[in-house]
Amino acid sequence: MMKHLLQHDIDYMKELTHTRRSFFNTAASGLGGVALAGMLQQDGLLRASPASMAINPLAPRGGHFPAKAKNCIFIFMAGAPSHIDLFDPKPKLNELHGQALPESMTENVRFAFIQKESAKLMGSKRRFEKHGKVGMDFSDLTPHLATCADEILMVRSMHTEQFNHHPGQLMMQCGRGTFGLPTMGSWITYGLGSESQNLPGYVVLTSGRGSSGGATLWQSGFLPSTYAGVLFREKGEPVLNLSNPDGLPPQLQRAGLDALRDVNQERYEIMRDPEIASRIANYELAYRMQMAAPELIDLSKESARTLEAYGVNRKDPPNGGRGKSGNTAESFSRNCLLARRLVERGVRFVNLIYASWDHHSNLDQELTYNATVVDQPIAALIKDLKDRGLLDETMVVWGTEFGRTPLGENRNGRPDVTGRDHHPFSFTMLMAGGGIQGGRVYGQTDEIGWGIEDKPVHINDLHATMLERFGIEHTDLTYRFQGRDFRLTDVGGRVVHDWLA
Numbered sequence: 001m002m003k004h005l006l007q008h009d010i011d012y013m014k015e016l017t018h019t020r021r022s023f024f025n026t027a028a029s030g031l032g033g034v035a036l037a038g039m040l041q042q043d044g045l046l047r048a049s050p051a052s053m054a055i056n057p058l059a060p061r062g063g064h065f066p067a068k069a070k071n072c073i074f075i076f077m078a079g080a081p082s083h084i085d086l087f088d089p090k091p092k093l094n095e096l097h098g099q100a101l102p103e104s105m106t107e108n109v110r111f112a113f114i115q116k117e118s119a120k121l122m123g124s125k126r127r128f129e130k131h132g133k134v135g136m137d138f139s140d141l142t143p144h145l146a147t148c149a150d151e152i153l154m155v156r157s158m159h160t161e162q163f164n165h166h167p168g169q170l171m172m173q174c175g176r177g178t179f180g181l182p183t184m185g186s187w188i189t190y191g192l193g194s195e196s197q198n199l200p201g202y203v204v205l206t207s208g209r210g211s212s213g214g215a216t217l218w219q220s221g222f223l224p225s226t227y228a229g230v231l232f233r234e235k236g237e238p239v240l241n242l243s244n245p246d247g248l249p250p251q252l253q254r255a256g257l258d259a260l261r262d263v264n265q266e267r268y269e270i271m272r273d274p275e276i277a278s279r280i281a282n283y284e285l286a287y288r289m290q291m292a293a294p295e296l297i298d299l300s301k302e303s304a305r306t307l308e309a310y311g312v313n314r315k316d317p318p319n320g321g322r323g324k325s326g327n328t329a330e331s332f333s334r335n336c337l338l339a340r341r342l343v344e345r346g347v348r349f350v351n352l353i354y355a356s357w358d359h360h361s362n363l364d365q366e367l368t369y370n371a372t373v374v375d376q377p378i379a380a381l382i383k384d385l386k387d388r389g390l391l392d393e394t395m396v397v398w399g400t401e402f403g404r405t406p407l408g409e410n411r412n413g414r415p416d417v418t419g420r421d422h423h424p425f426s427f428t429m430l431m432a433g434g435g436i437q438g439g440r441v442y443g444q445t446d447e448i449g450w451g452i453e454d455k456p457v458h459i460n461d462l463h464a465t466m467l468e469r470f471g472i473e474h475t476d477l478t479y480r481f482q483g484r485d486f487r488l489t490d491v492g493g494r495v496v497h498d499w500l501a
Helices: 002-016 022-028 032-041 050-055 090-094 165-174 184-192 215-218 250-271 274-297 304-310 328-344 363-387 459-469
Strands: 069-080 128-131 136-139 152-159 202-208 230-231 350-357 394-399 403-408 419-424 427-432 440-442 453-454 479-481 484-486
Touching: 002 230, 069 184, 069 328, 069 363, 090 215, 152 453, 152 459, 165 215, 184 202, 184 350, 184 459, 202 215, 202 328, 215 350, 230 274, 250 274, 274 328, 274 479, 304 363, 328 350, 328 363, 350 363, 363 394, 394 459
Parallel strands: 069 350, 069 394, 152 440, 202 230, 202 350
Antiparallel strands: 128 136, 152 427, 394 427, 403 419, 479 484
């Protein structure tokens, strides 16, 4: 009885659909209009045919000029690690420990928590050593990353306007500290599509307790939803509700998708809404992902040596505090290995988010925990990409929303506070691969790590340079929304040519 019922349902669904050949023949005049509009909006950036983009909005396409990078793994350390305890040693700060800053330095400065009147400088307990050919400084908390010094560009002169977490995280991900904007992963996949046929062009992996920005850090904003980040889990079902319900045969699911596609096509012909094209593309991608995603997270074919290098089976270190959620070390290690597997499979942009580094107190214990969690697997990722010949075309970025003050916390009624406050005036980021010149330190902060003395770099400059390595002129990657041409770099941004390999 069930067999006959299912066959009846399948036959009925087929009657509602056009043939696949019919869909391909009408795509150029129907959904292909979405792609054509995109081509006009971007002044020639998108070079795929309208028909191919209608069938797959993530079809790979060329940029404005030859690219050095094909993929990006953006490792976002949400919560703001302390640059002066990890990458930017300040002996003078240690000498001045316990002293107050001149009032002129803090007069017009806003802090999140520090009471300016009684604030005192706080030195670092970390030990620094020089590594690599250039003598790059790493603290004792990052011994594995230090072994990658010759592959790393260390930028010590980053700065931003935002001094609170959520706006700061939006600034780093979207180019402005406001809601509703596309993230950099969305912009890059919008401009270039993806090499992957069976996985999203933009994948998000999270570890730790969660960032302040949450899902706003991988949104597509006003771009079609096809270009939003897709959140993957490192265990179990990769994407919630991806699998078919029990009792639903594949042929019935396929017939249902065909019917939905045709209904949406007819609706598009009336409304000309690009989001309808995204809806069709998302349904089709989800169908293909049902086979590809489980294989992606299955690490059984990885060698024992690789699993050990990433630290996939290691125990969680003690004193987790703000960074801990379950076995965070195992989770982050798996995510780093999954990031490599994703770019191997053609995924354009992987956003690997770990939180939280918001160390207003317990700095020494909790910074040690977080650094121990991330140090080994990130170094393993860089080395693994290099060994496999992928680093030259895969840009790896270690970044955050801002830095930490050289002043210690001193909140009223909290004498036990032993951390650092938010600091937008200077912080450090790391980059490797993807056409970026490694083995170099760029920029310089002052003797206490407060401000920038040489080669300041704004977040919009970072984004402009990243896009350049992907073959994109950042001022030409635009999307018209509500009467204005928007772009990732807003109204600023400059390419930092000194970074380019």
